[in-house]
Amino acid sequence: MNDLMSCLLTGGLGKRLAATAVGAALAIGVPTAAVAAQYNLKIGCIESPSGSNTRGWKTFEQYVEAASDGRIAIEILPSGQLGDTQQLLEGLQLGIHKMAQGDETITSAYKPMMAWFSPYLFRDELSMKRFFESDTFAELNDDMAKDMGVRALAVAPYGFYDFINKKRDIKTLEDMKGLKLRTLPNSQITIKTWDALDASATPVAWSEIYTSIRTGVIDGLGHTPSIMVDQKYYEVAKHVTLDQSMGVANMYLVNENFYESLPADLQAVLKQGAELAANVEFGIASYRNRVTALETLSDEGVKIYALPADERARFKKAAQDGVTPWLKKTSGDDNVEAVFDAVEQIESN
Secondary structure, eight states, X not given: OHHHHHHHHHSHHHHHHXXXXXXXXXXXXXXXXXXXXXXXXEEEOOSOTTSHHHHHHHHHHHHHHHXXXXXXXXXXXXXXXXXXXXXXXXXXXXXXXXXXXXXXXHXXXXXXXXXXXXXXXXXXXHHHHHHHTSHHHHHHHHHHHHHHSEEEEEEEEEEEOEEXXXXXXXXXXXXXXXXXXXXXXXXHHHHHHHHHTTOEEEEOOGGGXXXXXXXXXXXXXEEOHHHHHHTTGXXXXXXXXXXXXXXXXXXXXXXXXXXXXXXXXXXXXXXXXXXXXXXXXXXHHHHIIIIIHHHHHHHTTOEEEEOOXXXXXXXHHHHHHHHHHHHHHHHOHHXXXXXXXXXXXXXXX
């Protein structure tokens, strides 16, 4: 069969298929070598080439190059080649980068954004996705573009923090007592959340998490099941509790001055490409967190416990009682109320 197929493809049929492919490529606007790009974008992201966010960016790359008729050329640089998300954000603000990945670390850089990172705010991934498509978030985004010079063209929720630790099962709020949990070094809201749950918040850099669990600097952390698998935390920690505390999201960020300098049609291409990419990433990440990552963790000997609704309500009350008053002072009372009201309306509908 392989020999027959080879003969067909190298003969007349192969030429006709090739001609058809070229014609189809031209029809959808795939850029050809004869078209010189007016804009060259090197876009940094931190996940591996197979990560859901990188796949979203690759979707963005294909769409934008095609839809712009080759006027925009894109190179995606994964695995933190251009720095972590904090460094990428700083580069965007300075105009060193035109586009880059952002994530929940932006809530430390721009305090009004902190409200949506409140613990136990969202019921599920779909509620979070709808919030990022809401007028409330659009206003936050416009304010951030004015104040920081950085805009999110689209946002992809990629799951929730769940707990993985090496010490014990977490089945009740009391099981949190004294656990040393990693937090982002500059994320006061995460620190206050773990403190409110009676855990010991311990700042650790991203690149040091695995070693810190292995050596006992921390007992574990909160993150998505897919990240637990990708980073192989299951090798050093065997207890996972699905509590879905803090919703996490990747942002398709653009430097505002660069974006405003583009003609309207290319602005639309970037916006549409980012929305398409975010939807792709959301679908991949949701399936991995809900299905394949849990299967892998189980296969690797990890004990997985889904927190019941009544116990999750206890976690939510303890966390929000400890965090919300501080959050209102830090992020603005009206801002926090607007975000909470928007989520409540989304979920009531």
